[in-house]
Amino acid sequence: MGNCCGKRKDYKHVKTDENEIADLENLENSQAVTVGTQQRLEFVIEEERSEDPLHVEPPALLKTEHVSDPEDTMDFPFFRDQKTINHIQKCQTMFIMRGPPGSGKSSLVRQMESIYKLPVVCSADNYFMNEDGQYKFNASHLPYAHKDCQEKAKAACSRGNKVVVIDNTNIKRWEMKPYIDTAKANQYVVIIVEPRTKWRFDAEELAKRNSHGVKADDIRKKISGYQENAPYYFGWFLTVSDSVQLKDIAKDCVIESVKSYPEIRDKMFPNIESLADLTEEMVYQYFSLQNEETPCLLHCTAKFIGNPKNPVPRRAEYLQRDDVKAACGKVFELTITGITITPRTIGAKVILTTAQCKLFDKPEEEERDKFLASSTNRLNSLGQETATSTLERGRSAHITIAAADGVKNVQTTFDLLDICDLEWRNLMMGKNIESIQIKCGSMRHIGGDLCEVDLSSPIRVCTLFSGFY
Template identity: 40%
Template structure:
């Protein structure tokens, strides 16, 4: 019943709407009645599911604008406010407005940026659904403070740049910007513009959904540890029964996790100095760029639990699966064809002959939410454990075998190896997420 209730709760949360308004005070380019199609071609403006999700009471989204003066930022912000009039706009330019007139004073610039950050901080503390940072943010350090705020208060942040045809045309920008920024200054700003490639892309949950799933995971993990002497042996070195607080402390789940944002990684990109395979190609692909800031539903089907990790298994729906890129799965596919892993599975196969693999396991099988790890265990270990579990499940399926399950409140648990167990939920959970970078 708890799973059914949780599923209904997550479904209803996307339908809950609340309206309100806070004026932006921004001023950059003259607002026009005509908006280029490409300018407004963002999921949060055009996609009905995304708009419904961002309007819900559970939304915690920060839109960080990026673009030179005259590029169309203010026109884009106006379009966003039409869809989400309750948004809070934080703009350093607003503090240069005197009696309805924009009066730039370089000596006030630092103080105005501090006031802008203070307003954003206050909006985060109040839990405003959508916060818009309407500054140029040309270099990464300029918007780092807002990224830090988003992380601190559990907001998913989306970097938004105008898609106007003239956004990189210095002469056109100099002509269009309202603040009479000259051509030479515009050219200098264009040269200093820093491209941003995130460390990874993924699907991010909101704080309410994350908190609920953390609580569900705790209940499920505790019951698994109570019912499995081998798991207690792996964790504590003996098979004695342990109180819940000690088990939670083992996974650092005893201090509360309110505000922690769960996510499912789509592609790890790394850094410029240590890039992942296809880093730039993935980042620049039309599929990825058109999906940033878009709402996706993901299906949670169960868990994987070991003495090292607690993870929740994710089944990606077809649209999301197009964005999923995990080289580790491809490496495992090669191992399947070469049957290098088979010896490890024999102990659970009861001498059943394992057939040669002609069909590879499904793509996207290692998608997951890392819930918790033991002290000193990196989060990526969840991916490795889950891939091992998928290998064993596929081998069992190919051999026509099933393992008996032990009932727990949320479903059933099966021991695949001495080191880890899987949980299958009686009813999967559908949650809404936002796709973006971190």
């Protein structure tokens, strides 16, 4: 029986005690996992979206700043948490600085240069530095300076430099977009960094502190034009290598499911007359699994944010939460326990720790909870309190590995919830679902067109919590 609802499987690798949370989130850099072979799985499908910049006044920005210690302007996990530093050292990460002149960006960049090995720092200001190291600004050359900066970032990402830093003011969303596009094209996780200095929105103080003589009036204009930098969603981002290996595991699972269960095969290939007519290439093409030339990053979504014109529930609240801001740019470990397969999606089931569940916010799961908790059959068999308690928060946590043509990634959430519901019903009816053994675990046809693989050994992966912009 799966672990979507009712009692959670007691995997010895999974710790959920509050006292052990720090252990889970600070995993050892050298830790290995086993899935068929002894390989380190360090595993974000990146979805396209339209830019929708929104102007936000500085007071609103101040509300969303995370300042755990007003005196500590270096209180970022990528500076203080050694496990996070170790992870970033060997992954592809782009830091995009934001803030008016004099707000403290340069100090943060110097800290990055002292911690990380050979980071590539891209700044439009460098274009105006002469051979003697003097800054000679020419406003008419500003477009060339930014073009030069963008090209340097592209070159660094193409080479695969582990840490790339964009050191510009980036007041507007469109100013960051070329770098975000470059990061997406080269499988970099983006972390947007804003200084936490007390004077970061004080034009008079910024005029005194900036090194290029920018006047208070000019700085004031920049501050008034500051735009919101909320991501499309927050999530735990896997590395390229772990994304590829997880996809490989899923390939084996989906082939076995199509071979073993006609209910799934007939939905995917209604015109196939016999199993002999079906090839692995056809299955891979159905889920776009055949193209490995451009590997993508996979991710587990924590919270869909969307845009302010069509806000999702608790959008503003989530953006202002201190624990969310503290988590950005920090390494977390995710535990993958199974693979789900339907004619629509392929997903990886994720078991969240108590701390990760607090970051996880899925309205779709809550809507399903309300329906199930009020179900007459459920109430009659369990009672109100028990019926609600068996609906585990975070049970829809997953990584979308692939989706069929025309199917949105969010469908994986509904497919997984459907699997949870059927597992609960089978449990209540005392129905035992037979499983078959495959290479990576045991596979079951849950019902309808739903299939699930319980991995013989849970996969633990290092992920970086950040936003997708």
